[in-house]
Amino acid sequence: MPVRHCIWAIWLLLAVAASGAGPRAQTAAQPAGRTSRGYTVFVAGAVAGREDVTVESTADGVVISGQGRLSGSRDVVVRRAEVRYGRDWAPAAYELEASVGGGDITLYTSFPDGTAVTKGVDEGGRIDQTDTLPPRAVVLPNVFFGAYEALTRQLVTTAAEAAREFPVFVGAKAQGALRVVGASVEQMQVGTSTFNVRRYQLSFAGPRGLAIVNVYADDSGSLLRVNVPVQRVDVMRDDLASATSRTVVFSNPSDEAVTLPAAGFNLGATLTWPASRAAAAKLPAVVLLADAAASERDGVVGGVPILGRLAGAIADAGFVAVRFDKRGYGQSGGRAESASLGDQADDALAVVRWLGERRDIDRDRIAVVGHNEGAWAALLAATRERRIAAVVSIAAPSVTGSERVLEQQRHVLERMDVPPAERVAKIELQSRINAAVVSGRGWDALPPDVRKQADTPWFQSLLAFDPARVMRDVRQPLLLVHGELDAEVPVSHLDRLGEIAQKQGRSKMVNVVAVRGVNHLLTPAVTGEIGEYASLTNRNLSADVTTAINTWLTRTFAAVR
Template structure:
């Protein structure tokens, strides 16, 4: 699921006297690498690194790294130095930095502005080399001890949508049992690349090395898949997953009676929809899958992450109250333009000082076909129609889909539908990505080297093998 706090990037030419002679350039005092930390509540700090290039004879440019978010090379839209006043804009993330250059030209003291917040940020000049990509020790590299095939799968129920994916097959004679991986929310590719972690690449590699074939795919409109991601709903993603599951069952190397689904986060909503429509699905694994309505889940997610950040209870309460109003507008109003107007009126009434650009950002995030379908959806509707064995797992420190609240709802819905083959498990100390963590905050995701806890990988694989043996 999307972490709300991440809803989380014109240059200035030097002026020359028109003297009719060649001008010699001199280095700009801004040229170089600058590093600082944005102080967040609960003693959290976000490191920001600016790489500024150019001189007094050419346009200044900058790129920013935020290692904790695995964000590298975010291009600035505007860099300016006027006297000692420094300005750097990042339009793509709606952020703005202003500061004052010190007399020794080694420090810029200023403020970072984003999402309506203004936070102090002091940048110090440093000789550190460019940031290196974080270590990902679990990420496999070729040559692989299994076969890798690129596949293309048209969705017959969605003209113009063809899903592109990767099928990995164990070595040896088939047919093999198989798992279809269904990614979480957002424009995820087949590897489910989140904060620099290729979650599905690691999961597919592990399963395939344990004699389970795996198919993973780019969501519609992402990577090599065609279609329009921006207009897609939960139901559209379920339609795509049905097409991919049917394709997988018809592959000559696959045992059609041993094909299961593994859905992560939003994929944990989509997988039960698919299984409810395809009774031949052999098993379902829900990784941090939701068991409550979308609007309730998003409110809980926001509350838990805000608490982890150390925000005051009164501030959290006000945020949840206005968000509840906005969610209800999105659910009830099918006309996007009317919904936009109603949301703007609600925000202005609750927070009269909110800037227009911040209102636009909030409304644009909420006023989408996907959000409309998600907020109104109750996952238990499909869960009650799933009759194959189901494993639902979560991390005890998951702040995005808290396991304590969601796993019991999943189990209850499955059992209400008559399913007696339900297993739930909470992994201690793991977050939403199934990483060992300290707080569970999304700010930790990129910094943690582990992509998927090895004990969780082993448990899930062994459970799947148990279902295969019974088929």
């Protein structure tokens, strides 16, 4: 399989036709110096490989080189990868010596006069390809994560920050574009020490739909981490790849970091307390669950720390809010690669039981609140534990996981310049993948690499989940909240969930709230589309959303006393 189709390529799912993005403002040359760093590659929480990367800055430009190895259905060995840039970040050359599944690859690309000229051998096949390329494209080879430092060094400069879209060269016949949809300054905690990091959320529209890549850097632009939630890929600098490290995305004044026991491992969590409380008072508590795109406790989606901000709003209303890192991520133990939606519900139950044993928490007034797929886990947890007093579902899908994946893909394809026949083919392929994952049959008709990516406990549980069936078994008071401008999970899902809960469910108290002018991130918006996220001027959660939740929780908990 040619290197441009390697299963480890982020771009395998994301590469699109060459972008027409225009040139960006030039940036100053980096200060002279040479640094070498190691990176660990994780897939679904398990170590899958490593890279050793060297970055050298001179008066003439920047050279990023490295070597590494990735394990998979076909091992990837990178003996040498090197990308060279000029002073203005115009690509000068790219060289690769590697093997994929034992097949040798030797490629050299030069970039004369707005073109990319690639020559060499790719697993026995001769390559001699010339592609048109926008000026100052970023070179991101699909087997060399270290190349992202060219992007992070530009992003931390004022000139590059003003440019929100980057043309990208992946390899011969493979170009794309990435767009910055969010940027924030966060803190990384390693043991008891913390330091500032810059986090950039990048969006890609590709053959299998829209995906998000999170890139982290320090203030100098040095690459710290590359995170691809949809593929469950995490590339972290070695000193940050320990279980004692986590990114502090957002904090409230009354946050308290805690560690609590789960099923044979610990969960890293944060309690957010009301600003004032009586010394002997037992407070009601709310457990927050993030959607599939967010692995760590603050629930960052589209650059907005949804759970972090929601925790603060809930604490302001007099409740204790708890958010936690998913198993295998941040400061939580356990194995992410074997975790399912049911396991996420079990971890939520571990938090509920831990809260119930505390003297400062009222064990009879504990609610679970979930966002998107996190709402599914919240519903599932409620069916397993009667001590959960209330459930809040935010922006939850109303169809099965299989139907949901196809709905997402259709939405993205409708907004891409893709021929109708190709759209049909992509939907048909995804349908066959979904069927194989759920039934275990039909894999022989699909590429082996597809099974490696898709046949996981998490994806199996996601596709098989039917919120309608689970909703019928929820007995607790239930609040369904949805933004009317939600483009990721359209508000029509709210109507269907409400009808199921009210007509078929066992809950005797079901309330449905649609909030005007609010998107999937629960922030005020104009269109609600993902492409709007980068231009949002107000990244605070809508007061209409938080007021609806807090008012309902107050009224519901009052009835429990």
